[in-house]
Amino acid sequence: MLILDCPYCGVRAEETELTPGGEAHLKRFGPGSDDDDFEAYMFARKNPKGVHFERWRHAYGCGKWFLAARCTATLEVFGTYPAQTAEPPADIVDKIRARRPDWTLT
Amino acid sequence: MKRYSVFAIAREAMNHHQGWERAWKSPVPKASYDAVIIGAGGHGLATAYYLGKNHGIRNVAIIEKGWLGGGNTGRNTTIIRSNYLQDPSAAIYEKARSLYETLSQELNYNIMFSPRGLLMLAQTHHEVRGYLRTVHANNLQGVVTEWITPERVKDLVPIINIDGPRYPILGALYQARGGTARHDAVAWGYARACSDMGMDIIQQCEVTGVRTENGQVTGVETTKGYIGTRKLGIVVAGHSGQVAEMAGFRLPVESLALQALVSEPIKPCMDVVVMANTVHGYMSQSDKGEMVIGGGTDGFNNYTQRGSFHHIEETLRALVETFPMISRLKMLRQWGGIVDMTGDRSPIISKTPLGNCFINCGWGTGGFKAIPGSGWAMADLMARGEPGPLAAEFDMWRFREGRFIDESVAAGVAH
Ligand SMILES: Cc1cc2nc3c(=O)[nH]c(=O)nc-3n(C[C@H](O)[C@H](O)[C@H](O)COP(=O)(O)OP(=O)(O)OC[C@H]3O[C@@H](n4cnc5c(N)ncnc54)[C@H](O)[C@@H]3O)c2cc1C
Ligand SMILES: [Zn+2]
Numbered sequence: 001m002l003i004l005d006c007p008y009c010g011v012r013a014e015e016t017e018l019t020p021g022g023e024a025h026l027k028r029f030g031p032g033s034d035d036d037d038f039e040a041y042m043f044a045r046k047n048p049k050g051v052h053f054e055r056w057r058h059a060y061g062c063g064k065w066f067l068a069a070r071c072t073a074t075l076e077v078f079g080t081y082p083a084q085t086a087e088p089p090a091d092i093v094d095k096i097r098a099r100r101p102d103w104t105l106t
Numbered sequence: 107m108k109r110y111s112v113f114a115i116a117r118e119a120m121n122h123h124q125g126w127e128r129a130w131k132s133p134v135p136k137a138s139y140d141a142v143i144i145g146a147g148g149h150g151l152a153t154a155y156y157l158g159k160n161h162g163i164r165n166v167a168i169i170e171k172g173w174l175g176g177g178n179t180g181r182n183t184t185i186i187r188s189n190y191l192q193d194p195s196a197a198i199y200e201k202a203r204s205l206y207e208t209l210s211q212e213l214n215y216n217i218m219f220s221p222r223g224l225l226m227l228a229q230t231h232h233e234v235r236g237y238l239r240t241v242h243a244n245n246l247q248g249v250v251t252e253w254i255t256p257e258r259v260k261d262l263v264p265i266i267n268i269d270g271p272r273y274p275i276l277g278a279l280y281q282a283r284g285g286t287a288r289h290d291a292v293a294w295g296y297a298r299a300c301s302d303m304g305m306d307i308i309q310q311c312e313v314t315g316v317r318t319e320n321g322q323v324t325g326v327e328t329t330k331g332y333i334g335t336r337k338l339g340i341v342v343a344g345h346s347g348q349v350a351e352m353a354g355f356r357l358p359v360e361s362l363a364l365q366a367l368v369s370e371p372i373k374p375c376m377d378v379v380v381m382a383n384t385v386h387g388y389m390s391q392s393d394k395g396e397m398v399i400g401g402g403t404d405g406f407n408n409y410t411q412r413g414s415f416h417h418i419e420e421t422l423r424a425l426v427e428t429f430p431m432i433s434r435l436k437m438l439r440q441w442g443g444i445v446d447m448t449g450d451r452s453p454i455i456s457k458t459p460l461g462n463c464f465i466n467c468g469w470g471t472g473g474f475k476a477i478p479g480s481g482w483a484m485a486d487l488m489a490r491g492e493p494g495p496l497a498a499e500f501d502m503w504r505f506r507e508g509r510f511i512d513e514s515v516a517a518g519v520a521h
Contacts, residue, residue: 001415002406016416020405022360039506043358043449047347049409072361072407 007080009062021055024067025087049073051096051103053088056080069096107302109214129294130301135308138334139167141488142326143341144313144349146170148179148289149466149473150341151296151307152481153488158303160482161489166305167335169328171312175293178343179474181411181443183366183400185379185390186475187224187284189251191240192511194499195452196247201496202479206287209478215295217287218393222378224284225259227428229273229384237279251281265375265431272427273384286379286390292477316353322461323353338463339488344409344444346467355459357467358505359446363404364471365413367421367440369432371395376429385424389432397432399425403445403471413442445470450504452511455483455497464488465502 002015011017023045029037046052052072057065067085069078069092078099079092088096088105096103108114108127118125141157143150146168157163168174186206188199205212206219228234237253244251256268256275268275297307308330315327316338325334340349344361371394381388387401401421404413418440426433448454448468453476455466466484469476483496493501499511 015414023407035506040356043505044356045347045358045360047357047360047407049345049348049361052407054406070406073409075408075410 002075002077004056004068004077005080006058006061006064007066007082008064009058011058011061013058013061017058017060019057019059021057021065024053024055046106051078051100055083071100107298110216129298130307132309133306135167135169135306135311135328135330135333138325138336139306140165140335141337141339142166142333142335143168143339144326145177145340145342145345146174146293146297146307146309147177147341147343148175148292148296148477149343149469149480149484150339151293151300152477153339153341153466153484154300154305154481155296155303156482156485157489158300158305160485163489164303164305166300167333168300168305168307169311169313169326169333170307170309171329173309174297174307175290178443178445179293179477180290181366181441182289182474183388183390183398184286184289184474185224185284185381185388185472186219186221186287187281187379188249188475189224189226189240189244189279189281189284190513191243192452192513193243193247194511195513196244196249198479198483198496198500199476200247200249200479201482202476203283205478205482207283209287209292209295213295213299215291215298217291217295219285219287220393221283221285223262224281224379225254225262225381226279227259227380227382227384228276228278229382231276233384234276237277240279249281250283251279254278254280262378263376263380265429266380267428267430270427284379286392289474292474296481313349313352316349316460316463318354318460323463336462337488339484340458340463340465340467341484343446343467343469343473346446346465350458350465353458353460353463357454357465357502358448359454359468360407361409361444362406362447363408363410363413363442364400364402364445365404365417365440365442366398366400367418367437368392368396368398369435370438372397372435375431380428382424382428385427387421387424387428389425389429396438397435399437403447409444411442411444447471448505450510450512451514453480453500454502455480455487455493455500456502457487457491457493458502462491
């Protein structure tokens with residue numbers, strides 16, 4: 001069972017309270033962008049076996065979207081942070097590095 | 107290879123069963139092959155089989171990190187049907203279903219194909235319209251399906267509750283030649299036939315890298331050393347993203363857990379497969395008497411082969427409503443597999459940005475039924491380097507070009 005701390009209301013939410021929202025930190029490409037960028041934004045996914053950054057919504061709680069850093073191979077959770085961030089914050093990156101020395105942020 | 111037959115059973119019964127051969131060999135990998143296939147699931151093994159049978163390419167290795175058939179092929183609920191909506195889907199799934207009809211004889215291996223009939227229940231008016239459309243589409247595609255009334259549903263499935271308070275049954279899409287087969291036997295049967303053709307099935311050997319030269323594949327790094335090849339087929343289902351990364355490209359695929367469970371065995375009570383897409387559950391009865399049950403996928407990326415408990419609860423709640431008599435059944439086993447989901451819920455059988463490297467993936471929650479047809483189409487693609495009619499529409503560039511083969515509405519549950 002997956003448990004994530006909502007960074008807004010502070011509730012320790014169990015997964016039935018949450019809605020998953022897919023890969024985080026996607027850079028949006030819209031009209032006018034080239035085909036490769038648009039395709040990658042729309043469809044190509046990292047889908048890593050290991051460290052993954054994701055969007056989640058505290059659907060049956062405060063209703064807010066937030067982001068989580070998780071390992072898809074072990075279900076370990078490294079931390080959660082507000083959605084208004086363009087890249088993973090330094091403290092989350094440090095926590096991941098401490099647990100996964102070989103990991104690099106791509 | 108000694109053939110299996112009643113005479114073989116009689117002979118071996120006299121002989122204390124000393125004369126049975128190993129079904130397949132466990133060879134040491136050669137330095138190189140004409141074709142290497144990564145993944146000894148049903149799709150990888152069927153690809154190898156038809157490479158040998160249809161195209162005469164037999165210097166082939168199938169490399170498997172675990173044991174053959176231990177991925178989704180050995181974890182699924184074995185539903186076979188071809189009542190899809192879009193033409194390219196109907197073509198490949200019906201090809202597969204029709205190959206299943208005679209596969210036991212062809213492989214000389216009992217895959218227990220049981221065309222017992224399959225019902226997709228309509229429980230909302232929206233679904234009624236959707237299935238009527240599918241029946242018309244299927245008739246045009248030459249796939250035999252029909253629309254049946256709630257009374258006929260009750261006739262076929264006496265244990266069903268057709269006038270439940272929330273979602274009464276309004277009719278069903280019925281495919282009389284849909285059904286089930288023994289999943290392990292499909293992998294084992296193909297494996298035995300491949301080994302007999304002289305192909306090498308290398309188990310306990312993980313591919314860890316793909317070597318290339320001038321944009322062409324030259325071989326794979328594995329835990330048993332480097333293996334050279336002229337052609338590479340990636341057929342690894344849930345691990346497609348990971349292996350594609352090794353080959354230098356990204357896929358429109360995400361890996362999620364899909365779960366299934368079986369009950370304690372009970373006396374025969376249901377001799378068709380029933381799918382209830384609105385309430386999200388499906389059920390059939392195995393030859394052992396267990397009720398085989400599945401539902402929808404879990405919602406987040408996952409490689410752990412186990413899922414979340416609340417999905418099981420939702421699936422069972424839905425099925426208890428539809429089949430009240432199962433409410434007291436004990437569930438015996440539950441498991442998960444990692445399914446590779448594409449955006450349009452259709453598979454990818456395609457060339458890749460890397461030369462002489464081909465991929466077969468994206469079967470997601472519903473690829474067991476497709477194994478023979480998929481292997482047929484993938485072998486054709488690998489042998490000729492160009493897709494034949496079955497694979498043509500399933501290339502990986504269809505997303506970029508907006509040519510979706512949209513089956514996401516047609517399949518409400520995962521099967
Ligand atoms: C619970 C569940 C229920 C399902 N129910 C149905 C159903 O009722 N009907 C239906 O049609 N379909 C169903 N499916 C879907 C079906 O199981 C799959 O689509 C199908 O089995 C995929 O077969 P495959 O050969 O592509 O993959 P797999 O059988 O998963 O084979 C892939 C193989 O690749 C190997 N591999 C991965 N990475 C590497 C590597 N780096 N090196 C070497 N080997 C590697 C894996 O170990 C694995 O054995 C279900 C799936 C699940 C999980
Ligand atoms: Zn909250």
